[in-house]
Amino acid sequence: MSKFTVPGMTTKEEPRRRTAVVTGAATGIGAAITERLAGQGMDVVLVARDGARLEAAAERLRAEHGVQVSTLALDLSHPGAPSRLAEWLAGAGTEVDMLVNNAGVAFREPVVDSTPVRMRGLVDLNAGAVAELTALLLPAMVARGRGAIVNIASTGAYAPAAYLAAYAASKAFVLSFTQGVWAETRGTGVRVVAVSPGPTDTAMGMGRIRGKRAPGSVADTVMSALRGRGPAVVDGRLNALQTWVFGRLLTASAAARLTERFLRRSTHGG
Ligand SMILES: NC(=O)c1ccc[n+]([C@@H]2O[C@H](COP(=O)([O-])OP(=O)(O)OC[C@H]3O[C@@H](n4cnc5c(N)ncnc54)[C@H](OP(=O)(O)O)[C@@H]3O)[C@@H](O)[C@H]2O)c1
Numbered sequence: 001m002s003k004f005t006v007p008g009m010t011t012k013e014e015p016r017r018r019t020a021v022v023t024g025a026a027t028g029i030g031a032a033i034t035e036r037l038a039g040q041g042m043d044v045v046l047v048a049r050d051g052a053r054l055e056a057a058a059e060r061l062r063a064e065h066g067v068q069v070s071t072l073a074l075d076l077s078h079p080g081a082p083s084r085l086a087e088w089l090a091g092a093g094t095e096v097d098m099l100v101n102n103a104g105v106a107f108r109e110p111v112v113d114s115t116p117v118r119m120r121g122l123v124d125l126n127a128g129a130v131a132e133l134t135a136l137l138l139p140a141m142v143a144r145g146r147g148a149i150v151n152i153a154s155t156g157a158y159a160p161a162a163y164l165a166a167y168a169a170s171k172a173f174v175l176s177f178t179q180g181v182w183a184e185t186r187g188t189g190v191r192v193v194a195v196s197p198g199p200t201d202t203a204m205g206m207g208r209i210r211g212k213r214a215p216g217s218v219a220d221t222v223m224s225a226l227r228g229r230g231p232a233v234v235d236g237r238l239n240a241l242q243t244w245v246f247g248r249l250l251t252a253s254a255a256a257r258l259t260e261r262f263l264r265r266s267t268h269g270g
Contacts, residue, residue, distance in 0.1 A: 017068070021045040021089065021096050021137070023076060023129070024103030026057040028202030029152060032219035033100055034061065043068040045094065047085060048103060049075050070094075076103055077125035082132035089137075095144075099137050100222070101130040101174075102152040106167045106204055108267055119166050126170035131177055138181070138190065145189040150222055151178045153232070155198040155239045158247030162260035163267040171196075175232060182231035193225045194232045198239030211238070 020037045024030040025046035034044050038061045046054045051073030058069040072088055074081050089096060104126045107118055130151055141147025156164055157171035178194035185192050201212040218235045225233040234240040246255045 016095075017043050018097040019043045019045060019068075019094055020098035020100060021047065021085075022100040022102060023047045023133070025100075026050065026053040028204060029197060029200060029215045029218045030100070030102040031057060032215035033102060033150075033222050035216075036219045036223050037098070037100075038065040038067045038069070041065070041067060042098070043070075045069075045089065045096075046071045047074055047076070049073060076129040076133075077121045079124075082129050082136055085133065086136040096137050096140070097146070098148045098150070099133060100150045100152070101133055102150075103129070104152065104170075104204075106164065108163055108167075108263070110163055110267065111165055114166075122166050123170055126167070127173040127177075130174050134177075134181060138185070138192075141190045142185060142188045147189070148191040148226055149178075149181070149193075150226065151192075151194045152222075153178070153194045153196040155196050155234060155243050155246075157194075157196055158243040159250065159255035160252050160259075161263075162256055163263045164259070179231040191226060192231065193228070195222050195225050195235060196232065196239070196243065197221075197235045198242065200235075213239075 020042045022030055022034045022037070022044060025034045025044070026048050034046065034057070038044055044061065044067065046058055046069065048054055051071065054071035054073060058071050061067060061069045070092070072085060074085060076082060105122055107114060107122060111119070134149055138149060141149070151174050153174040154171040156168040157175035159168070161168035175194050175196065178192060182192040195218070197213065197218045199209040199212045200215055200218055202215055213236055221233060221235040234243050250258065
């Protein structure tokens with residue numbers, strides 16, 4: 001695989017170490033992405049709620065890749081948490097070359113069985129924190145004329161989904177938001193891209209779905225998306241086909257009805 005370089009960075013500037021901030025970095029897709037970035041020699045800042053798990057991941061990365069790793073235990077769904085992260089980074093004098101908005105939650109359930117708190121928490125994390133962190137860290141990247149923001153969306157972003165209604169809507173926000181920011185930042189030297197995994201073998205466990213992809217495959221897609229130019233990339237050919245069928249071929253109401261039929265039994269445990 002060719003070596004990844006942050007868009008806009010020239011080799012003359014190479015002596016300065018590069019830093020990536022990855023949210024949801026200790027497990028699943030975030031851990032795989034972090035592994036790739038550290039493998040390319042980037043220092044990393046790991047953010048998630050479970051501090052002990054972050055520290056264990058940090059130890060592994062330092063030992064395997066010899067990069068600098070910092071951790072911050074933070075619940076990004078809490079009001080003001082993204083600002084706390086930005087202040088913490090500024091206080092440590094960390095220039096952020098890359099932001100990977102990966103932390104997310106999914107609740108597979110009918111909305112009537114959910115709780116207002118769960119709904120709000122999902123939207124605040126999956127959509128709110130992504131927009132807020134982008135707004136906090138993008139200006140310095142644009143001012144420097146280099147950097148990258150990767151937002152992890154989902155194939156669920158491309159059409160409404162029953163029993164994953166808030167999740168699919170939150171990921172539709174991530175996709176659309178990223179596409180807009182991509183257009184705004186073209187020519188600035190900052191790469192902005194949304195990467196959409198389909199069912200992936202992680203703790204998120206979207207239920208009994210066959211053909212889940214490995215987190216490492218998603219991480220490889222992220223690395224190639226960073227070298228690409230477009231605003232959005234879907235991980236895996238079958239997933240790309242699915243987003244085309246659900247997002248382009250079907251009407252939104254047909255897609256919602258179809259997911260209701262597909263997911264009814266496994267959601268209600270029948
Ligand atoms: N797995 C799939 O099938 C799939 C498909 C499409 C898209 N995705 C997306 O991929 C991303 C990563 O998910 P994953 O599959 O790798 O699942 P995962 O292993 O459960 O990872 C989610 C990460 O987010 C962190 N997190 C959760 N709530 C948080 C909060 N309130 N504040 C800060 N961090 C929080 C978790 O760490 P803590 O618990 O320590 O906070 C965890 O490290 C998500 O955005 C997800 O929507 C996954």
